[in-house]
Amino acid sequence: MTSLSNGITREKILSINDSLRINNLHKRELNFKFVIIGDFGVGKTSIIGRYTEGQFSTSYKITIGADFALKTLEWDEDTRVNLHLWDIAGHERFGSLTGVFYRHAVAAAIVFDLTRPETYSSVEKWLIDLRRKVHLPGGLPIPVVILANKGDVTVTTLPSQIEDFCKANNILSWFITSAKNNLNIDEAMIRLTNAAIQNHHNLQFPLITDDIISLTDASENNEKMKKCC
Amino acid sequence: MDNQLPTDFDLIIVGTGMVESILSAAASRIGKRVLHIDRNEYYGGQWASFNLDAIQQRVRENPICHPPENIAELLQQGEHALPIGNDLFNIENVSFNWHIPEQTQTDVQGISAESETQNLTETSDKENDPDDVTAEPWTKNTLLQNTRKFNIDLTPKLQYARGDLVELLISSNIARYSEYRSVSRVLTWLNGQLEVVPCSRSDVFANNKVSVIEKRMLMKLLTSLTDAGEELKDYENKTFHAFLKDKKLTPNLVHYVLYAISMSTDQTPCIEGVENTKMFLNSLGRFGKTPFLFSMYGSGEITQAFCRLSAVFGGIFALSQPLSGLIFDEGGFKSLLVGQQRIKADHIVMGIEKSPGTFVETFTKDYISRAVFITDKSVMESEKEHLTLLVYPPEKGKNPVTVIELGSLTGTCPKGTFIVHLISRQSTMPQQDFQHVVQNLFTEESGDSTKPHVLYSLYFSIPDSNGLDLRKNVPKNVYLCPGPDLDLDYDVSIKQAKQIFNELYPETEFLPRAPDPEEIVIGDEDEANEETTTEGKADSDTVIDELVRNIQSQNKVDDSVHGEDA
Ligand SMILES: Nc1nc2c(ncn2[C@@H]2O[C@H](COP(=O)(O)OP(=O)(O)O)[C@@H](O)[C@H]2O)c(=O)[nH]1
Ligand SMILES: [Mg+2]
Numbered sequence: 001m002t003s004l005s006n007g008i009t010r011e012k013i014l015s016i017n018d019s020l021r022i023n024n025l026h027k028r029e030l031n032f033k034f035v036i037i038g039d040f041g042v043g044k045t046s047i048i049g050r051y052t053e054g055q056f057s058t059s060y061k062i063t064i065g066a067d068f069a070l071k072t073l074e075w076d077e078d079t080r081v082n083l084h085l086w087d088i089a090g091h092e093r094f095g096s097l098t099g100v101f102y103r104h105a106v107a108a109a110i111v112f113d114l115t116r117p118e119t120y121s122s123v124e125k126w127l128i129d130l131r132r133k134v135h136l137p138g139g140l141p142i143p144v145v146i147l148a149n150k151g152d153v154t155v156t157t158l159p160s161q162i163e164d165f166c167k168a169n170n171i172l173s174w175f176i177t178s179a180k181n182n183l184n185i186d187e188a189m190i191r192l193t194n195a196a197i198q199n200h201h202n203l204q205f206p207l208i209t210d211d212i213i214s215l216t217d218a219s220e221n222n223e224k225m226k227k228c229c
Numbered sequence: 230m231d232n233q234l235p236t237d238f239d240l241i242i243v244g245t246g247m248v249e250s251i252l253s254a255a256a257s258r259i260g261k262r263v264l265h266i267d268r269n270e271y272y273g274g275q276w277a278s279f280n281l282d283a284i285q286q287r288v289r290e291n292p293i294c295h296p297p298e299n300i301a302e303l304l305q306q307g308e309h310a311l312p313i314g315n316d317l318f319n320i321e322n323v324s325f326n327w328h329i330p331e332q333t334q335t336d337v338q339g340i341s342a343e344s345e346t347q348n349l350t351e352t353s354d355k356e357n358d359p360d361d362v363t364a365e366p367w368t369k370n371t372l373l374q375n376t377r378k379f380n381i382d383l384t385p386k387l388q389y390a391r392g393d394l395v396e397l398l399i400s401s402n403i404a405r406y407s408e409y410r411s412v413s414r415v416l417t418w419l420n421g422q423l424e425v426v427p428c429s430r431s432d433v434f435a436n437n438k439v440s441v442i443e444k445r446m447l448m449k450l451l452t453s454l455t456d457a458g459e460e461l462k463d464y465e466n467k468t469f470h471a472f473l474k475d476k477k478l479t480p481n482l483v484h485y486v487l488y489a490i491s492m493s494t495d496q497t498p499c500i501e502g503v504e505n506t507k508m509f510l511n512s513l514g515r516f517g518k519t520p521f522l523f524s525m526y527g528s529g530e531i532t533q534a535f536c537r538l539s540a541v542f543g544g545i546f547a548l549s550q551p552l553s554g555l556i557f558d559e560g561g562f563k564s565l566l567v568g569q570q571r572i573k574a575d576h577i578v579m580g581i582e583k584s585p586g587t588f589v590e591t592f593t594k595d596y597i598s599r600a601v602f603i604t605d606k607s608v609m610e611s612e613k614e615h616l617t618l619l620v621y622p623p624e625k626g627k628n629p630v631t632v633i634e635l636g637s638l639t640g641t642c643p644k645g646t647f648i649v650h651l652i653s654r655q656s657t658m659p660q661q662d663f664q665h666v667v668q669n670l671f672t673e674e675s676g677d678s679t680k681p682h683v684l685y686s687l688y689f690s691i692p693d694s695n696g697l698d699l700r701k702n703v704p705k706n707v708y709l710c711p712g713p714d715l716d717l718d719y720d721v722s723i724k725q726a727k728q729i730f731n732e733l734y735p736e737t738e739f740l741p742r743a744p745d746p747e748e749i750v751i752g753d754e755d756e757a758n759e760e761t762t763t764e765g766k767a768d769s770d771t772v773i774d775e776l777v778r779n780i781q782s783q784n785k786v787d788d789s790v791h792g793e794d795a
Contacts, residue, residue: 067405067537067541088540089537089540089541089542089543093545094234094545094546094547094548094550095548095549096546096547096548096549098272098533098536098537098540099272099526099529099530099533100406100407100530100533100534100536100537101537103406103526103530135377139377212408212409212410212525213408213409213410213411213516213517213522214404214405214408214409215395215398215399215404215407215409215516215522
């Protein structure tokens with residue numbers, strides 16, 4: 001299996017797509033679940049809000065009742081990508097995430113806060129939790145980026161070992177981001193989406209979705225649902 | 230991650246079993262401030278699912294958490310502290326057995342057993358290649374290398390497609406966290422062999438073991454039961470068995486209906502047997518070929534789905550916590566001790582195994598016998614992988630045994646293996662309770678055999694605390710939740726959770742539907758407008774030109790439907 005960080009070009013994706021698409025008349029939809037994790041207050045909800053709503057607000061409340069936000073990307077002429085961005089519910093903050101939260105995630109962003117360097121030391125804990133609880137269908141680790149957020153306030157606190165940490169732990173890339181100034185959030189998400197699409201082609205996941213039932217009215221009467229991949 | 234816990238809640242819940250998790254979701258859902266806490270680092274308690282590695286370590290884990298030595302300093306006047314946990318409602322009689330060698334001869338100098346590692350980058354070769362699992366015979370090492378592909382339930386459950394849980398999952402919108410597979414066949418043990426139980430009309434007619442006359446009889450009976458009323462009055466004090474015999478059914482038909490379809494015994498009252506049969510019939514044809522659903526990745530997912538909903542509605546979850554006691558005064562429960570920290574709440578809900586021993590020591594105990602096997606093939610092989618419910622009728626003084634066989638498509642075991650769960654009311658010890666079933670259906674010896682080879686077996690007993698009056702010995706703001714029950718489904722747990730919820734919060738709606746993501750507006754509209762900054766979008770366009778605005782509002786979250794059932 002090729003390494004995940006081995007950059008794949010847009011053209012390559014398109015040509016793979018082309019061969020797969022020959023008999024496919026409809027626009028293909030890919031549903032990808034991304035999880036956004038990290039310590040309390042580092043800006044996870046703000047990043048998701050910025051990316052999906054195009055807005056930054058300093059007054060985000062704990063988003064009661066919100067599970068995930070949707071972002072649709074018209075990836076190319078024939079592919080639409082629906083990103084399901086899962087926020088750890090505001091209060092799930094003692095590192096007690098359920099397997100249900102991670103289930104079917106195909107990429108992750110681990111966020112820390114440049115104005116509170118101690119949040120960087122939690123990145124490894126989040127990574128361990130993530131690696132323990134979720135894999136791609138074939139057992140490979142899911143692609144991960146690290147976001148050093150609140151880059152609008154300061155960047156001098158950036159830990160010097162971040163590059164080595166990424167290399168040592170199979171992290172795709174890291175970005176200095178700002179939800180406030182909309183810095184690098186698109187870039188980070190596109191990086192993850194690229195990796196997810198590449199894995200999707202290599203692994204042909206989902207592997208075991210046939211006959212899986214979602215308890216929605218639509219799946220009654222013997223119709224089958226394909227789940228988020 | 231290491232924030233200090235808040236110190237004031239409406240409700241504290243200790244333990245993450247089924248009833249506790251439902252209550253957690255229900256209380257958070259109506260805006261109560263819930264702390265859901267446990268000493269365990271995993272969700273589910275006695276309802277958890279584990280990988281192969283973890284189950285061997287975790288199955289008996291329930292230490293008693295004693296108050297710290299300086300407890301006197303932490304108490305105010307009139308208060309006293311009790312420990313959390315007791316050794317009366319633990320999992321008991323645990324035994325593991327490997328029936329295969331540790332490694333093959335050729336492997337001896339090769340790789341040693343690799344358990345789940347903390348290594349962040351690598352996974353074993355075997356895991357990377359899902360198709361490379363069937364060629365060689367399994368060894369302890371190769372099974373353990375696949376540890377993460379196992380999700381082994383302590384308490385395996387099925388759900389009736391029209392049972393209370395499925396309705397609750399749908400109506401509360403918790404269904405979005407879980408996926409199911411339909412049980413694809415129901416088997417029974419009849420006249421010394423396995424038989425497929427005809428479930429639906431087409432099954433009845435396809436079954437060549439049932440004569441044409443029997444087919445008519447069975448259809449007539451099943452049809453008449455759906456709206457049986459008057460006739461049943463005469464059977465108020467009689468058994469379902471008696472009712473079926475009076476219907477002049479043949480012995481085979483009585484067997485199918487009594488043991489398999491209605492999951493009854495010879496003693497089951499008629500009314501109950503009829504209710505069960507109706508539930509079975511009503512649940513047919515909603516999703517898949519039988520009335521039953523199994524939760525993908527194991528039954529432990531269901532407790533987690535409720536916990537996730539609770540967290541989404543503000544419930545605070547804290548696992549792996551150093552719980553150190555409960556503080557009471559005359560008025561009842563006051564505070565939970567976590568290390569040296571006091572956390573107060575109006576009410577406390579606990580799994581029975583978390584209760585101080587003094588509240589539960591007078592209870593008589595009943596046990597459920599459990600066995601889990603990893604096997605190399607199905608009890609009844611076929612081309613397509615089946616998810617099987619086998620109802621093994623009472624035999625020679627043995628209790629009936631429920632057998633659930635799961636293949637790799639359920640996400641609970643690697644390709645080329647099956648997980649078999651055995652469940653029965655305990656009468657002696659788990660091993661003895663299942664001996665006859667093992668003898669008839671499995672072999673523990675490797676080599677050529679028509680029967681599935683048991684590669685690994687695990688036996689244990691789970692306390693059944695469902696018949697007990699758990700309000701009896703506790704202060705009035707303390708609620709104990711019973712542990713696992715013998716029923717196939719979760720309806721008993723839902724009933725228990727509803728009952729406790731109604732006592733806690735009378736006249737309040739129990740788990741109303743949760744909104745879908747597109748129905749939620751993030752942030753506070755008014756303030757958001759003032760402080761919103763939308764500049765800085767342009768640079769992103771250089772990376773991918775066709776990135777289009779979020780068209781979320783037109784897009785449904787639900788996955789689209791592809792294909793049709795074969
Ligand atoms: N200056 C600045 N503040 C931010 C940024 N992102 C988030 N914040 C603020 O940090 C606080 C926590 O953000 P939130 O998104 O709720 O963090 P979460 O707990 O990780 O979801 C809020 O007050 C945000 O307004 C950023 O990029 N720059
Ligand atoms: Mg947040």
